Amino acid sequence: MSAARNDLNLVVTRVFEAPVGLVWEAWTRPEHLVHWWKPKGFHKARIESLDVRPGGKWRIYMPFDTGKGGCTAYGIYKEVVPRERLSWDDFCDDEDGNFFHKALVTVAFEDLGDKTRVTLRARLDPPTKRDAKWTIPVMEEGWTEGWKDNLEELVHHLSATHKETQ
Amino acid sequence: MPADRLSATFAALADPTRRAILARLARGEVTVNELAEPFDMTLPAVSKHLKVLEGAGLIARWRDAQRRPCRIEAVPLKDAVEWLERYRKLWEDRLDGLGVYLREVQRKEKKHVRRKK
Numbered sequence: 001m002s003a004a005r006n007d008l009n010l011v012v013t014r015v016f017e018a019p020v021g022l023v024w025e026a027w028t029r030p031e032h033l034v035h036w037w038k039p040k041g042f043h044k045a046r047i048e049s050l051d052v053r054p055g056g057k058w059r060i061y062m063p064f065d066t067g068k069g070g071c072t073a074y075g076i077y078k079e080v081v082p083r084e085r086l087s088w089d090d091f092c093d094d095e096d097g098n099f100f101h102k103a104l105v106t107v108a109f110e111d112l113g114d115k116t117r118v119t120l121r122a123r124l125d126p127p128t129k130r131d132a133k134w135t136i137p138v139m140e141e142g143w144t145e146g147w148k149d150n151l152e153e154l155v156h157h158l159s160a161t162h163k164e165t166q
Numbered sequence: 167m168p169a170d171r172l173s174a175t176f177a178a179l180a181d182p183t184r185r186a187i188l189a190r191l192a193r194g195e196v197t198v199n200e201l202a203e204p205f206d207m208t209l210p211a212v213s214k215h216l217k218v219l220e221g222a223g224l225i226a227r228w229r230d231a232q233r234r235p236c237r238i239e240a241v242p243l244k245d246a247v248e249w250l251e252r253y254r255k256l257w258e259d260r261l262d263g264l265g266v267y268l269r270e271v272q273r274k275e276k277k278h279v280r281r282k283k
Contacts, residue, residue: 008176015259018268026264026271029182035266039259101253107271118256124250126176151192154243159185161250 008124008161016118020111024083024117027107028052033060041065048072054080058088071100083109090122101125171223175246178222183207184215191225191238198227198234 016023026032030047037045037060048059056077063070075089087106093099102125110117178184186203202212216236219225224243227236 010250010257012254012257012261014265016268018267018272021269022268023264026268032267032271036263037260038263039256082214092195096200103253118261120261121254122257126180127173127249128177151238151240151243152189152246154240155185155189155238157247158179158250159189159241160180162179162185 008126010122010124010161012120014118016116017114018116019114020083020109020116023116024109024129027086037062042070052077052080052086053080056080069095078104079106084109085109099127171242172245172249174222175224175242178199178218178224179246181215181218184219187212187215188224188238188243191236194238195235198236201236 012058018026026036028050030050033050034045034047036049039062041064043065046061046063048061050060052058054077057074059072059074061070061072068163071092071094073090073092075091077086077088079085079087085106085108087104090100090101090103090105092101092119104123106121108119108121110119176207179188182206186205190196190201190204196210198209198216201216202209205212216225216227222242224239225236226239242249
């Protein structure tokens with residue numbers, strides 16, 4: 001099985017009511033990033049480095065909101081084209097060396113005048129047996145309720161995620 | 167959930183024929199013969215794929231007199247989707263946060279400009 005063939009792809013698109021210059025800064029400057037890089041389940045992040053240039057490293061500590069431990073997201077910037085495109089490795093693990101995910105993320109910025117379209121594409125590495133310490137963090141229960149009992153929907157969803165790679 | 171099972175699930179799902187087999191099984195139980203038909207595949211070729219799917223716990227097979235029906239197993243499928251969706255949600259949450267932050271920053275900026283005038 002070749003790893004490249006087994007990649008999984010996610011795409012998320014948003015339009016923000018803000019000029020592209022400000023949106024770009026929000027992604028690339030720590031004093032901005034620290035205010036919004038906070039998924040549910042985490043406290044305010046601590047930005048350890050954010051060296052936004054090709055080959056530059058980034059590292060952000062994200063404390064769990066349970067107050068116990070946290071995980072570190074980190075990687076290396078690949079492409080940095082101001083106001084257009086940003087890509088980086090997105091790894092995440094915890095203090096015990098448990099992996100949460102490995103991905104390659106590309107964000108495209110599109111200038112729409114006083115608005116900006118952001119398209120985020122992530123090529124996710126599925127867990128493999130080689131990576132012995134993969135963990136699947138617990139999600140709030142019931143968050144996929146409503147459609148996860150539909151088998152056709154589940155298969156379709158997984159197939160669509162695969163298809164984009166091929 | 168053991169990560170091992172998750173990796174077996176994704177390895178099995180990596181093949182387009184196996185995904186198509188699952189898509190067919192999602193609509194209901196069928197026999198191996200019925201499965202082979204639309205795929206224009208020999209029975210041994212279908213059996214090979216079924217073995218992989220069975221090994222990953224994605225399907226169950228049994229014997230019913232002369233028939234060999236198979237059925238899809240929902241749990242590993244749900245786990246795989248949940249694992250994927252968890253990552254998507256991480257980004258959805260962050261982008262929600264970015265939207266809120268951008269509104270805030272621009273509001274503050276406007277106030278600042280007004281005060282200056």
